[in-house]
Structures are given as structure tokens and as C-alpha cells.
Amino acid sequence: MTVAANPGGQTWSHPTWQVTAVDRSNQIPAKNNLLFTAKIHGSTVLEGVKATSDHGRPARISLNGEAGSGNLPQTGNAWPNVGGKYGTSVYENTHTGEVYIRDDYIRQQGSALTKGSEPALSPDNEEVVFVRSVHGHDHLFVEDFGGSTNVVKDVTPNATTDYTEPTWSPDGKTIAFRAPTGTYTITKTAHGFGKPVKASSHTGLPAYRG
Numbered sequence: 001m002t003v004a005a006n007p008g009g010q011t012w013s014h015p016t017w018q019v020t021a022v023d024r025s026n027q028i029p030a031k032n033n034l035l036f037t038a039k040i041h042g043s044t045v046l047e048g049v050k051a052t053s054d055h056g057r058p059a060r061i062s063l064n065g066e067a068g069s070g071n072l073p074q075t076g077n078a079w080p081n082v083g084g085k086y087g088t089s090v091y092e093n094t095h096t097g098e099v100y101i102r103d104d105y106i107r108q109q110g111s112a113l114t115k116g117s118e119p120a121l122s123p124d125n126e127e128v129v130f131v132r133s134v135h136g137h138d139h140l141f142v143e144d145f146g147g148s149t150n151v152v153k154d155v156t157p158n159a160t161t162d163y164t165e166p167t168w169s170p171d172g173k174t175i176a177f178r179a180p181t182g183t184y185t186i187t188k189t190a191h192g193f194g195k196p197v198k199a200s201s202h203t204g205l206p207a208y209r210g
Contacts, residue, residue: 003034004049006055011039017051018089018104026106026192027125033086035061035080043075046091062108063100069111072100078120083168084125092117093147100129114143114152118165122172129155129166129175138176140186142193155186155193163196169208176206 006012018033033157038047040057043162053179063072076095082088086105090113093100102110113119116130126146131138132154140163141158155175156163163184166177174187186193 002055003051003053004058009040013037014045015041016080016082016089018048018087019051020085020087028106031104033087035082035089037078037080044078044094045075046077048081059155061102063102064109066107066109066111072110072112081120083121083123085162086125088121090119090121090128090130092119101127101128109127113150114141116141120167120175122168124172127172129168131164131166132172134159138164140166140175142175153192155197158195165205167208176208178203178206 013036015034015036018031020031022030031049032051034051035046035048038045041209046061049056049058049059063074065072073093073095076093077091078094080089088104089102091100097115098112099114099116100110100112113128116132119128119130121128124176127142127144129140129142132141134154137159139154139159141152142155143150143152160199161179164178166175174185176183176185176199182203183199183206184196185199186196
């Protein structure tokens with residue numbers, strides 16, 4: 001089935017599922033959507049379409065700033081990724097060089113998190129992994145929302161090559177990512193994350209089967 005057909009002149013990429021259960025206590029219906037990057041007339045924006053559509057027409061995703069955070073950039077947004085049970089998403093902005101988070105539960109608002117790119121939100125919605133350049137190489141960083149203050153940590157401090165395109169395992173214990181020589185993983189330990197382990201010589205975009 002074709003969920004959405006490109007009208008022409010656009011480039012669509014980086015699709016991510018947004019699937020949540022109904023929340024009757026807050027009268028919020030279930031979600032079953034696909035969010036993706038759309039390059040239109042040279043600008044990249046975030047769009048979404050119901051996953052059950054048949055040749056549906058995608059719509060621009062609203063990006064409203066939280067109180068006090070000012071206006072969020074409406075173009076230059078890319079690399080959307082959804083995590084958690086409420087449909088929260090993270091994405092990058094190529095103009096500002098920052099990672100943003102968007103709440104799609106009740107408020108439908110968002111804000112900038114930190115400098116970085118290629119973000120992925122953990123399944124429990126409490127951590128985001130992203131890429132940031134350190135001394136000429138791309139490292140993986142994790143921001144933890146679980147405490148009273150957000151903590152950002154380089155989880156590949158000894159990287160001597162580029163680590164990119166991270167993604168979380170369904171149980172939130174392992175991160176897979178891309179390197180020039182293949183696909184690698186790092187796994188949570190009692191003190192953070194362990195050292196990178198090569199999982200495959202294939203250099204494609206890493207993904208887990210849920």
C-alpha cells in the first residue's frame with residue numbers, strides 16, 4: 001500500500017513511526033503516524049501522515065515553542081525520531097546546529113536541547129543520543145532527562161574515527177551506530193556505557209527489529 005505519494009519536486013527521507021495507545025483519562029486518541037523530513041524548494045521541514053492512509057496528503061508538523069523559549073525555527077529541520085509512549089519526538093536543525101525536542105502528548109510544544117545532530121530518543125523517553133564533533137571526529141553524546149538537571153555526557157570519549165547515525169535498542173540498553181568500518185554497539189553498564197563493539201562490517205544505517 002502507498003501511504004503517501006510524492007507530488008513531485010520534493011525529497012522525502014528519514015521516516016520514523018509515531019505509535020501511541022489511547023489515553024482515555026486525558027481524552028487523547030491513539031496515534032499511528034509516520035513523521036519524516038521533506039525537502040521542498042530547497043528547504044527542509046518536518047511533515048507527518050497517518051500510517052493507515054492510502055495515498056494520503058502529508059501535513060506540516062506544528063513546531064511551537066514552550067513558554068519563554070521563543071519562536072522555534074520552522075525550516076532547516078531534519079532527522080526526526082520518536083520515542084516513548086506519548087509520541088515525543090526529537091530532531092535536528094541544520095541552521096542552528098542544535099537538537100530539539102517536541103512534546104506531542106498534551107501541549108504540542110518544544111524547545112532546543114543542546115548542540116548536536118542526528119538525535120534518537122530512548123524508548124523510555126528519558127534519554128536522547130546525538131552526534132557532536134570533538135577534535136575533528138564525530139562522537140556520540142547522551143543527554144539524560146531522568147534527574148533534577150539534564151546531564152550531557154560523551155559516551156564515546158576515545159573515538160578516533162566518526163561515529164554517526166545512532167539508534168536505541170527496543171529495551172533501551174544498547175545503542176547501535178555507524179562507523180566507516182561497519183556497525184558498532186555500546187551497551188549500558190553500571191557506570192555509563194561500555195566500549196564500542198563491532199557488530200557487522202556492513203556500513204548501512206543501523207536499525208533494530210522491535
